[in-house]
Amino acid sequence: MDKPDHRCVALKLNNHTMNDINTDYDLIIAGGGMVGSALACALGASELRIALLESAPLASVRPGEQLDSRVSAISRASQRIFAAVGAWNEMTAWRVSPFRDMRVWDSTGSGRIHFDSADIGEPLLGWIVENRVIQFALLERARQLPAVDLCCPAALDSAQPLDNDRWQVQLNDGRVVTTRLLVGADGAQSKIRQLAGIGASGWEYDQKAVVANVRTSESHQATAWQRFLPTGPLAFLPLHDGRCSIVWSTTPAQADALLALDEQPFGDALGEALAWRLGAIVxxxxxxxxxxxxxxxxxxxxxxxxxxxxxxxxxxxLAGQGLIWDCWMPLR
Ligand SMILES: Cc1cc2nc3c(=O)[nH]c(=O)nc-3n(C[C@H](O)[C@H](O)[C@H](O)COP(=O)(O)OP(=O)(O)OC[C@H]3O[C@@H](n4cnc5c(N)ncnc54)[C@H](O)[C@@H]3O)c2cc1C
Structure with a gap:
């Protein structure tokens, strides 16, 4: 497949340089991951003045020849959102993998589920897309939108509320900008959440997810496979080149042991964990x-x-829902 011709943004920001972009915004989105960059794209057609800050350089997010081991299962609703914000074509120009069926079963009981796109009159259930492909396509799209100043790389260093209901934000390059609305899209360890004094509750699942791209001796049949083991679920997600992206959630001790195995014994353990449903791991x-x-x-x-x-x-x-797109209903 031909690769799109990408320009590196470096310090060039929508025809502005670092020194002459706005300092006052309607919206500052801190974090250009999949969620923050999608929000910037969704609002980028508005009259709002938006800054999107991403601390990682764009070049580090650019997909490579090799498939990334981090992928996301994208529902058709999510795909429509990506299309609506103008980023889906860029994703398909890289690579996306459709899945038509989903088979989920219990290793210790008789429970099993089979979803077939044909049953709902649809050609497919969704797509498996590398996280880098999603993020890069969205950042590229955001960069093209006149309403968005893509500041990449630029990190939010600190932020304070001002008297006039605005927020003042310091960037790690020394610039100070203000905004009516500060959006924290800076991930699980959110600095903005901490700066705003917002608490969080939760717990460790006492699990680690082992990820890798693997080739099986039998076809994945454009099906997402998931087997629930006593230690956690194991998923095989179909990729466009015939391989599968695996997410094996298990105890930290077993995850560490699996990472330490050589390729052959790891493949054998993996094949057995899926009950050889797709044959051997080759x-x-x-x-x-x-x-x-x-x-x-x-x-x-x-x-x-x-x-x-x-x-x-x-x-x-386990349900591939971390991105939780339901709040994007108006865009569907
Ligand atoms: C193994 C695994 C499999 C998963 N599979 C799926 C799936 O199939 N489907 C699904 O929907 N979800 C899945 N998820 C969940 C999904 O990956 C996350 O919900 C999603 O990545 C969250 O995106 P985000 O943009 O909110 O955060 P992040 O991806 O963490 O992005 C945050 C961004 O903010 C930037 N940043 C951080 N601090 C600053 C700062 N101070 N200033 C500027 N930028 C900053 C970071 O560089 C980063 O780019 C999976 C998760 C795991 C662990």
Whole structure:
């Protein structure tokens, strides 16, 4: 597939340089992850003056030749949102993988679920998309919108409420900007949540999610597979090149042991954990692991401030719903 021709933004911001962009905004979104950048795109057609701050350089988010091991299951509703904000074509120009069926079953009982897109008269249930592809496409789109100043890389360093219901924000490059609404989209460890004094409750699931892209001896059949084991769920998500992206949620001890295994014994353990449903594991890519926790902030909003995405709530990835797009109803 031909790759799109991307320009590196470096310090060029929508035809502005770092020195001549606005210092006063209607909206500052701190965090250009999948959620913050989607919000910037959704509001970018408005009359609002928006700054989108992302601390990571755009080049570090750009998808590579190799598939990323972090992917998201995207519902058709989410896909329509990406299309509505003008980012879906860029995602498809990279790579997206459809799934038509979903098969979920219990390893210790008889419980099983089968969702088939044909049953609802649809050609597919959703898409598996690399997180980098989603984020990069959204940042690229945000960069094209006149209402949005994409400041990337630029991190929010601190923020204070002002007397006139505005927020003053210091960036790590020394600039000071103000806004009517400060949106914290800066992830689970949200600095904005801490600066605003908003508490959060939650607990560790005592699980880690092991992720990798693997090749199986049998076809994935454009199906999302998930087997519930006593230690946690194991998912095989279909990729466009015939491989699967796995998310194996298990105890931290087993996750660490799985990461330490050589490729062959890891593949054998993985094949067995899926009850050989897709045959043998014939190739294993780079493995990574993420500790899993539940976290819910006590307030999503305060005067002049809102928390979105993982800054507001973090959930177990077993249902692939962390992005929680339901609040985007008007865009569907
Ligand atoms: C293993 C796993 C699998 C998952 N699978 C799915 C799935 O299939 N479907 C799904 O919907 N969800 C899934 N999730 C959840 C999903 O990944 C998260 O909900 C989502 O990534 C949250 O996005 P976000 O933009 O809110 O936060 P983040 O992705 O954490 O982005 C925050 C951004 O803010 C930037 N930032 C941080 N601090 C600052 C600062 N001070 N100034 C400026 N920028 C800053 C960071 O660089 C980052 O880019 C999964 C999660 C895990 C762990």
């Amino acid at each position: 190739q294993v890519g780079v493995r990574g692991a993420f500790p899993l926790r539940l976290q819910h902030t006590h307030h999503y909003v305060k005067p002049g401030l809102a928390l979105i995405g993982d800054a507001a709530h973090v959930v177990h990835p």
